[in-house]
Amino acid sequence: DAGVIQSPRHEVTEMGQEVTLRCKPISGHNSLFWYRQTMMRGLELLIYFNNNVPIDDSGMPEDRFSAKMPNASFSTLKIQPSEPRDSAVYFCASSLFFTGTGVGYEQYFGPGTRLTVT
């Protein structure tokens, strides 16, 4: 079975450009998470969705960042305009979440997108 798929794997862009990162969660999973990993700040949760609805976006650093999940099999993280300090590895993860119990299970991570903003 395919795991979490992210694209592109590497992105190099110039400051001020728009960047869109894409994620396809594991089929059947109904929770999706976006993380950012940097040397200085480690691994940070940016936003997560349950059943395509954003639940907590308190980790989104600025209004330049936005995330959408138009359907159960696709999500995007957009940075507009991008800045050099956005350079990081961005991970998407998915899991099962049971609404009735409020319990979530193991998060499966994608391979990440390494973003470099020059």
Add this chain to the structure above:
Amino acid sequence: GNSVTQMEGPVTLSEEAFLTINCTYTATGYPSLFWYVQYPGEGLQLLLKATKADDKGSNKGFEATYRKETTSFHLEKGSVQVSDSAVYFCALSEGFQKLVFGTGTRLLVSP
């Protein structure tokens, strides 16, 4: 707020040596605790977990015990292999879904 503190790395060991990576946490309530592993160029993979005090998680020869009295979840392995070289992350869950990660500890195992 909730937080996780891990020992700084890198941890450098010879093959077949004993491994301990320390992890302590601060949390309100009773979180679940996790160890994730990240191999070069890959995403994180769940290594083991424990959901309540005194639980022991184990996988692939790695073990960790949820110690509520010392708020710790130290990772151990009796005999490491070169293939165990990776970055290890301790994490706790908030509200069943959100994960709070430690800063990661790099393990380097030489033949």
